[in-house]
Amino acid sequence: xxxxxxxxxxxxxxxxxxxxxxxxxxxxxxxxxxxxxxxxxxxxxxxxxxxxxxxxxxxxxxxxxxxxxxxxxxxxxxxxxxxxxxxxxxxxxxxxxxxxxxxxxxxxxxxxxxxxxxxxxxxxxxxxxxxxxxxxxxxxxxxxxxxxxxxxxxxxxxxxxxxxxxxxxxxxxxxxxxxxxxxxxxxxxxxxxxxxxxxxxxxxxxxxxxxxxxxxxxxxxxxxxxxxxxxxxxxxxxxxxxxxxxxxxxxxxxxxxxxxxxxxxxxxxxxxxxxxxxxxxxxxxx
Amino acid sequence: xxxxxxxxxxxxxxxxxxxxxxxxxxxxxxxxxxxxxxxxxxxxxxxxxxxxxxxxxxxxxxxxxxxxxxxxxxxxxxxxxxxxxxxxxxxxxxxxxxxxxxxxxxxxxxxxxxxxxxxxxxxxxxxxxxxxxxxxxxxxxxxxxxxxxxxxxxxxxxxxxxxxxxxxxxxxxxxxxxxxxxxxxxxxxxxxxxxxxxxxxxxxxxxxxxxxxxxxxxxxxxxxxxxxxxxxxxxxxxxxxxxxxxxxxxxxxxxxxxxxxxxxxxxxxxxxxxxxxxxxxxxxxxxxxxxxxxxxxxxxxxxxxxxxxxxxxxxxxxxxxxxxxxxxxxxxxxxxxxxxxxxxxxxxxxxxxxxxxxxxxxxxxxxxxxxxxxxxxxxxxxxxx
Numbered sequence: 001x002x003x004x005x006x007x008x009x010x011x012x013x014x015x016x017x018x019x020x021x022x023x024x025x026x027x028x029x030x031x032x033x034x035x036x037x038x039x040x041x042x043x044x045x046x047x048x049x050x051x052x053x054x055x056x057x058x059x060x061x062x063x064x065x066x067x068x069x070x071x072x073x074x075x076x077x078x079x080x081x082x083x084x085x086x087x088x089x090x091x092x093x094x095x096x097x098x099x100x101x102x103x104x105x106x107x108x109x110x111x112x113x114x115x116x117x118x119x120x121x122x123x124x125x126x127x128x129x130x131x132x133x134x135x136x137x138x139x140x141x142x143x144x145x146x147x148x149x150x151x152x153x154x155x156x157x158x159x160x161x162x163x164x165x166x167x168x169x170x171x172x173x174x175x176x177x178x179x180x181x182x183x184x185x186x187x188x189x190x191x192x193x194x195x196x197x198x199x200x201x202x203x204x205x206x207x208x209x210x211x212x213x214x215x216x217x218x219x220x221x222x223x224x225x226x227x228x229x230x231x232x233x234x235x236x237x238x239x240x241x242x243x244x245x246x247x248x249x250x251x252x253x254x255x256x257x258x259x260x261x262x263x264x265x266x267x268x269x270x271x272x273x274x275x276x277x278x279x280x281x282x283x284x285x286x
Numbered sequence: 287x288x289x290x291x292x293x294x295x296x297x298x299x300x301x302x303x304x305x306x307x308x309x310x311x312x313x314x315x316x317x318x319x320x321x322x323x324x325x326x327x328x329x330x331x332x333x334x335x336x337x338x339x340x341x342x343x344x345x346x347x348x349x350x351x352x353x354x355x356x357x358x359x360x361x362x363x364x365x366x367x368x369x370x371x372x373x374x375x376x377x378x379x380x381x382x383x384x385x386x387x388x389x390x391x392x393x394x395x396x397x398x399x400x401x402x403x404x405x406x407x408x409x410x411x412x413x414x415x416x417x418x419x420x421x422x423x424x425x426x427x428x429x430x431x432x433x434x435x436x437x438x439x440x441x442x443x444x445x446x447x448x449x450x451x452x453x454x455x456x457x458x459x460x461x462x463x464x465x466x467x468x469x470x471x472x473x474x475x476x477x478x479x480x481x482x483x484x485x486x487x488x489x490x491x492x493x494x495x496x497x498x499x500x501x502x503x504x505x506x507x508x509x510x511x512x513x514x515x516x517x518x519x520x521x522x523x524x525x526x527x528x529x530x531x532x533x534x535x536x537x538x539x540x541x542x543x544x545x546x547x548x549x550x551x552x553x554x555x556x557x558x559x560x561x562x563x564x565x566x567x568x569x570x571x572x573x574x575x576x577x578x579x580x581x582x583x584x585x586x587x588x589x590x591x592x593x594x595x596x597x598x599x600x601x602x603x604x605x606x607x608x609x610x611x612x613x614x615x616x617x618x619x620x621x622x623x624x625x626x627x628x629x630x631x632x633x634x635x636x637x638x639x640x641x642x643x644x645x646x647x648x649x650x651x652x653x654x655x656x657x658x659x660x661x662x663x664x665x666x667x668x669x670x671x
Contacts, residue, residue, distance in 0.1 A: 042372035042396055059663040060670035119526065128534045146464055149536070150520040229527065233518035234470060236669040247365035248662040 026262060033255035044251050052256035061241060065260065068238040071152075071227075072220035075159035076213045079167040082160065083212060087171035088201075106165045114162060118229045121158050125149040125230070150232045158226035163219050167212035174208020175201075210276035218265055329353040329587040331579075334376060335384025336362040336571050338610060339434060341603050351594040353587060364389050364473075364653040371398040371576070381579035382588050386473075387422045387570040388495075388653035390430040399574045401428035406589040409596035409616060416644055417613035420570050422652065431572030432592055435610045438566030438643040439474070439651075442532055442547050443539040446556035453562050454482035456539045458508075463517055467531055467540035470521035472665045473653055477567055478541045480505045481649050485564035495652035502657060506664040510671040532557055545609060565647030601637075602628045611640040 033052055035044040056062060086106070090099045109117055124130050127144040135141045147153060178201060186196040202209070224239040231237075238261055245254045272278065329352045333339075337359040345355040360367050360383065368389050370376040376383075377398060393399045404410045417433040424430065443451045448462075457466050457478070468475040480494035483505060491501045512518065519537050522528050525546075531537050532550040550557035573595070579588050594600065598620025601612030606628055611617070617637055621628040655661060 042369065059666040061666060063670055064666070119530075122527075122530055123534070126530075126534050127536055146519075228470070228523055232520060233467075233513055234521045234665075234669040236666075240669075241666060244662055244665060247363060248659045249365055249369050250659055250662070 029255050029258050029262065033252060033259040035252055035255075037250070037252060042249070049252070052252035053260075055250075055253050056256060056260060061257065064236040064241050065238055065257070065264075067236060068221055069264070071155065071159070071237070072217045072223075075156060075163065075220040076167070076216040078156065078160050079164050079216045080209060080213055083164055083167035083171060084209070087168050087175060088197075090168070091172055091175040103168075106168055109161065110165065114225055117162060118158050118225045121154065121161070121230055122149060125154050125157065149230065152231070152235075154230035155227050155235065158230045159216075159220050159223065162223070162226060163216040166215040166219065170208045170211035170215065171205065172208075174205040174211070178204045206276045207278050207280045210272050210278055214269060214272060214278075217268070221261070221265070329590060331355050331382060331584065331587055331591050332380045333357045333382055333384065333591070334360045334380035335382075335434075336360060336386065338362075338608060339384040339571060339604075341600065341607070344599075344603055347599055348591065348594050351590055351597075353591050353594060355591065360385070362386065368392060368398075368654070372396040377576050377578035379578075381576055381582070381584050382591065383574040383576065384434055384571050385574060386653045387420060387431060387572050387651065388655070390422045390572065390574065391425045392654050393574060394425045394428070394430045397577055399430060400577050400580055400585075401430055402432055402573075402575050402592065403589065404429055404432075406586065407432075407593045407596065409593050409614065412596060412615045414613040414615070414641070417570065420568075420572075421650060423570075423572060431570075431574055433570045433613050434573045434595060435571040435604065436568065436613045436644075437544070437610060437640055438568045438648055439541070439543055440562050440566050441539055441560040442542045442544075442550070442557060443560060444535075444556065445558040447538050451539060451558075451560045451562075453486060453560075454478055454541070454564050455486055456560075457541060458482070458512055458517065460515070460517070462538055463515065464519055465538045466517060467519050467522050467537045469541060470523045472661045473651065474541065474567065475509070475521070476502070476505055476661060476664075477649060477651060479509055481562075481564045481567065483508060485647075494649045496655045497657065497661075499657060499660060502660060502664060506668060510668050513668060513671050548609075561643075561646070565649055566643050567651050568644065568648040569651040598623075599627075602633050605633045605636040609636055611637050 032044060034048050034050070036047040036049045036051065038045040056065075086102070090102050094102055122129070125148040126132070127146065127149070129149070131148055132141070132144040136144070182200050182204070183196060186200055191199070222239055224237050224243070227235050227237040228240060238257065242254050242257055245257065269278075331353055333355055335357060340357045340359065345357055348355045358380065362385075364386060367376070367383070367385055371383065371393060383399070390399070394401075413433065417436055420431075420433055420436075422431060423433065441451060441454065441456060443456065445451075448456065456462065457468065459466075468478065476497065477494045480489075480491050480497055480501065483489035484491040484494055489501075489504060491497065491504070497505060520531070522531055522540065522542070525543075528540070528542050528546045529549045531540060532546055532555065533553050535555075544559050547557050547559045573592055575585070575588050579585060595612065596614045596616060598614070598616035601614055601617030602621040602624075604610045604612060605617055606621075618630065618634050621630040621633040
């Protein structure tokens with residue numbers, strides 16, 4: 001009891017800080033989204049207006065929100081498909097030394113700025129980039145492939161490269177909680193690797209799968225650099241749209257778009273938690 | 287009325303804004319900006335300008351005119367700059383701005399900036415007349431902006447592939463489908479397209495820099511059609527992306543800034559800058575006098591800085607270091623009188639080159655057209671198309 005009280009007391013400043021830095025700005029955004037523009041003061045004034053929310057229906061803004069979530073969903077899914085086998089290899093196959101090397105390999109790209117990371121893909125996927133050069137050298141193509149860059153394909157490559165580690169870490173955390181006895185029992189009962197994977201490992205790592213998916217999904221939904229640098233002409237994304245709107249000082253609309261996105265993300269988190277039991281990831285810490 | 291009283295007498299929403307943001311985010315911004323601000327009093331001027339106006343350590347030379355200049359980059363994004371000048375803390379921190387032309391009327395109407403008195407600027411008569419005549423500089427007969435740096439933009443193109451290009455038509459030429467680009471900014475791309483439609487297609491457009499609802503619809507529908515047809519390889523953002531598109535041969539032609547041509551040539555490419563028959567997109571980065579500066583008793587010092595900017599050293603410096611031109615006769619004169627400081631020939635070459643661009647047809651860039659929020663809506667439609 002004493003330890004619990006001490007623990008609560010120690011964590012109080014952290015909770016307050018999270019509240020201040022997280023909840024307060026979100027609340028402000030939500031409140032301001034109902035305010036209206038006041039040309040006299042060049043700022044928004046208190047109101048209870050739905051005009052900004054109605055404006056989301058104009059100029060195809062809804063489709064940008066839905067499209068951004070679609071891109072983020074696909075990026076998170078592909079990250080899982082690439083990240084899950086990697087996490088399995090790190091956890092089950094690699095020695096501690098190789099685990100460290102593999103983890104470092106995933107994190108080293110993060111030692112540089114996200115801007116440089118995205119920009120470097122232009123040099124790899126461009127008309128005179130490494131991929132096109134290689135394909136032409138081996139005689140597979142005569143002309144550079146234009147669709148490698150400035151396309152949805154390039155955006156997806158950029159997003160996966162940027163956010164892959166964020167799916168691997170929760171998966172590793174989740175894999176550590178799989179009881180080795182279960183795997184041994186499965187083996188003793190004659191199950192092969194795939195059967196063990198689909199009947200034991202994947203069901204037991206569902207919270208990690210969802211946590212990893214969520215990390216990537218949320219970050220990809222809020223990304224702009226990869227889309228602006230690697231996407232086609234004027235490729236849309238939520239954050240680019242908010243930036244465009246802020247440039248013309250349409251603050252209520254920017255706040256309304258942000259509020260819709262925040263509510264949508266919260267809904268996804270809550271629904272996912274209900275289905276995948278995210279809280280189970282923390283059960284052995286109690 | 288001092289600044290504090292002025293704030294307290296603001297409207298309710300402004301007070302709320304100040305409480306909510308200025309005390310927090312803006313307070314942080316202010317504290318980070320304050321070390322850069324010159325000490326109060328005398329000729330200490332805090333200059334909030336586009337990064338390209340910065341001459342670094344050479345601001346010390348303004349001490350010859352009794353001025354202590356502290357320069358801070360404003361990011362060159364008109365929306366946030368205007369918002370911070372009108373409703374934020376920029377007027378409390380900075381004395382003058384250097385901003386792309388077009389927002390003068392809006393800023394003057396809101397009382398964020400005040401008119402210059404050109405009688406206090408001895409070198410004003412050395413400023414080129416056509417630069418004084420830039421349409422956005424005066425509001426109701428008052429001199430709100432002073433032209434600090436001018437230039438004119440057009441098309442960067444691969445001469446070895448396209449021959450000599452002299453029309454924006456190259457950007458919309460179906461033969462170059464997927465091999466052209468424009469900037470990811472309606473501020474530039476809408477006016478370029480409007481210029482082309484007005485001059486080459488006889489479209490009913492009066493002022494390409496300030497399109498009416500109907501004119502804007504016409505221009506943007508044209509852009510949307512070409513985007514859907516796959517005409518554009520991409521829309522580019524920023525210097526490094528622009529250079530990469532040219533240097534890595536991603537495009538054969540794109541609207542953009544002339545220094546990109548020089549960068550391409552440095553890399554051995556046969557790239558050139560077009561002199562389009564439809565004209566150039568002229569732009570000016572203009573000096574604005576903040577209301578706050580006058581309230582702080584720094585009005586005369588600000589005028590003295592404007593005079594120093596036109597006196598020759600600053601112009602010669604910018605021409606040599608960045609290839610930009612201050613529209614004044616004094617730049618070449620200063621370089622010739624001080625050959626130990628500047629090589630007069632490149633300065634003359636740069637100044638003459640820019641001046642020649644303005645001898646033909648020019649439409650002025652306008653960062654704040656009357657329908658600027660409608661521009662954003664159309665740009666969104668273009669993105670989604």
